[in-house]
Amino acid sequence: MGTPFGASDAIDRRAPIAPQVYAAVREAILSLSLEPGMVLSEKSLAVELGVSRTPVREAILRLTREGLIVVYAQSGSVVSKIDLAQVEEARFVRSALECAAIADAGQASDADIRDLESILARQREFEASQDGAEWSAFFALDQELHRKLTQISGHPLVWDVITAARVHMDRVRRLSMPFSQRIPEITTIAQVIAEHERIVSAVAQHDPRTAQEAMAFHLSGVTRIAVLLASELPDYFDPAPDTSSAGPTPGQLDRGGRTQ
Secondary structure (H helix, E strand, O other), X not given: OOXXXXXXXXXXXXXXXXXXXXXXXXXXXXXXXXXXXXXOOHHHHHHHHOOOHHHHHHHHHXXXXXXXXXXEOOOEEEEOOEEHHHHHHHHHHHHHHHHHHHOOHHHOOHHHXXXXXXXXXXXXXXXXXXXXXXXXXXXXXXXXXXXXXXXXOOOOOHHHHHHHHOHHHHHHHHHHXXXXXXXXXXXXXXXXXXXXXXXXXXXXXXXXXXXXXXXHHHHHOHHHHHHHHHHHOHHHEEOOOOOOOOOOOOOOEOOOOOEO
């Protein structure tokens, strides 16, 4: 197995080490480089990142509090499986907060709209992406757009609550990308961008009702996608779904989204 860390995770010795280690391990989990159910070794992670075990231990403690790592007495630290109930809870939290916040985004200035359109332009560069590293870059821009919308609404602290709640939801969205070209029910990057465009257009037109409707639709599909993915990759999810009544699936796929 190769390293779960990329060049962007290189530790800058001129800056505090612990936050960088936390960010690198967290991103590796969200991007599925560290897979659900994987047993983690403090020593191995420290070697991979070129740091001592102390900041790795601190990162594991923080990520345990976030629900991304589970510590067992017998097996030690394990990457948590994606919890379907928590995916739905995150969708509910995001929908409630972001739809409420965007109703107050009618105060968006011309400069705000230019910022949103600039983010959209950068997102379009990844519209046809089939590369994992580019997916990570796209999701960073996705977060930038949603964060900007909460700032425009005058409720910037809402983003902190959303960030804390969304971890399992983010893992589903990352996991869905290899399957999006093969399973019609899974949203592609192009479709995500189109949904973003509808949201930004409504904000630009100072139309809060349409903006709320567009945001609600945008956030609505993640639970359905999670259940679909769980039927394909049950080892990644907790609890594993009961597929006895789920009906036919579009082929048995491997973890890269390829038909077996």
